[in-house]
Amino acid sequence: MTSETPPWDMYIPKAYRAEDPVAIIAEHPFGQLVTSSDGLPYATAIPMYLDVAPDGSTELIGHMARHNPHAATLQAGQNALAIFNGPNAYISASWYAERPTVPTWNYVAAQVRGVLTPVDDDDAQLAIMRTTIAESEADSGSSWLIEHAPDGKVETLLPHIRSFRIAITRMDAVSKLSQTHPAGDQQRVVQALEMRGGVQDREIARLMRGLWKD
Secondary structure, eight states: OOOSOOOOOOOOOGGGBOSOHHHHHHHOOEEEEEEEETTEEEEEEEEOEEEEOTTSOEEEEEEEETTSHHHHHOOTTEEEEEEEEEEEEEEOGGGOOSSOOOOEEEEEEEEEEEEEEEEOOHHHHHHHHHHHHHHHHTTTTOOOOGGGSOTTHHHHHGGGEEEEEEEEEEEEEEEESSTTSOHHHHHHHHHHHHHHOOHHHHHHHHHHHHHHTO
């Protein structure tokens, strides 16, 4: 038996560690914020973005509906976990011919751990909203700004959200894409995924092909 606290890290086999969690978070910003209160876990699906704080450090920011029971449990100094899931796809064992094995899943994901601070000040919440909107609108082909909202709409909605900042202590990411299997099996997996043709199947196949270019 040991009294040491186990590491609060994402489990990532060495072969699957992704070197750029920031890129995965930027590509898949809609995640799950997980905290606990009075021994109970809370999780809320929301968009979250990385933001450079005034002191130059990087924080994770976001907001949720204040009517959400999770919002009332947010406290300064609270440990927080944010989970970002990219594409995933089931991999049939029948696709591994050179080195037979069991079925598995290929997937991409990132996790952020840190210390949360709730944000209730109106001006500070507006700053978080502006950053969130700017990041979200970046790939929309639009130049919509918070100032374009109908008169009084933002002021009406502001009391109904609760924002937060997370001072990041660790970021990790995993990219499990059949890297440990022979090249021929990897090619069969890609071909099978492309034939199956689901959106996530095709995305995993594209990412696997990208590894071959390195």
